[in-house]
Amino acid sequence: MANVKRSPWLLHYDGSSCNGCDIEVLACMTPIYDAERLGVENTGDPMQADIFLITGGINEQNAPVVKQLYDQMPRPKVVVAVGTCACTGGVFKEAYNICGGADTVVPVDIYVPGCAARPQSIIDGIIKARDLFQQRSEEHDAKVKAEKRGGAAPVEAGKPENTGKEG
């Protein structure tokens, strides 16, 4: 699909962050920083989202929630870990209730450091995620086409088959 990178939708979930990065993610969407000029839109619905922004580390209780949100998103998808806590666990790494960064439950593609991550770096992360999303969509389309043509290319194990309409 041509130029899907012009309009990916974002899903934001607060893991166990201190709220600082969440507020900065929201601030990115407001007029001063205005990440929406890149074509992204913040949605609350995982079923319609393409880029998943996670802030904060993972604990026992929110691990299934993050996993579920990730699974609900259509393929292809990109995961961005925003803030030091989402990257590694950050200052709370030693706390008894923190399992680690976002990559303990979902595969993270882009790490945005900072405590709290600045809007500029979050926007930078979104731009990178957008390009990666375009690349993955193209790969995905090529695979679907190949499947349609010959039926030869086997579907990868563990992946659902009806992904043709997504992207």
Place this chain on the structure above:
Amino acid sequence: MGKQSVVPFGPQHPVLPEPIHLDLVIEDEKVVKAVPNIGFIHRGLEGLVEKKDFNTMVYVVERTCGICSFGHGMGYCECVEHVFDIDIPRRAKYIRTILMEMSRMQSHFLWLGLLADAFGFEALFYQAWRIRERLLDLLETITGGRVIFSINKIGGVMKDITPDMQKAILSELDTIEKELKEIEGTFLGDYTVQNRLKGQGVLTKEQCHDLGCVGPFARASGVKSDMRTLGYAAYPELDFEPITSTVGDSWARCYVRLHEIYQSIDLVRQAIGKIPEETDLEVPVKGNPTGEYLMRIEQPRGEAIYYVKGSGKRNLDRFRLRTPTFANLAGLCEMLKDCEYSDVGLLAITIDPCISCTER
């Protein structure tokens, strides 16, 4: 009487920036009961005192919450200073007060924006956040951070507010006041906004008092509780009166918070007028804390309680933090009874929930 059913609300929900889960028992469109379920952001921050020494702990405590970060750092530092029984320089007290009030302003602007977003007025949301960015720029000039400032330390503050910065603050505050006046009419007087807010989620003074609600949420119902009147930092030397309303509905909460921004602007002006000319910003702290202390401060969301206990070791024995949203959750559940299902998101926002604080 219709059939009752349970609808889950959260943890991931478009209206909530942070995860909280409510089990709503609804009957037709009316909410009968709301059962909160928290713990999605629990980090075990209080337990970290065993691993971090009391100086490093300042940075951890500041990361309790990204919105009221400065207040948490200040509460913890003042508490430990009381344990050490030291008196910090007056200028440091004024700097803390100025930054605290500026944090309160940005928090209230943030809330106004979220409220506008909750009732679907996106342009107003952007306006509130646009003004908030002015405050963040000021805070960044002073402290170097937009969200987490980390300029508190035990014994004082690390950075000064120079006369040039004071001038910049005053001129920027004039702009902020002017711009707030422009959006005030829409928040308090607009026909559609009034329809969404007036008479929604009414809590009486008695209910608020019995449920132990705190902060602007309680003040909107007529409970005159403001911890700033207890006199920490430089508040005893400043002149102010808690803003209250007797209506107790969502509109009153909006009214109280909006007018608290004006009050904070006034307090910053007073503080800058009275700031003493000293060069010392901190006093040296020697040894390890021995003893315990409990203090209450007024966060943007209400009364927060800090408790520290040390026994002469580098690590404190115990640190405890009771945050305002935790106290207000009881009020929220009471308020949600008999409301329309579609109002739940809006009413949840009116307590100014800060779940990161609540769960620590």
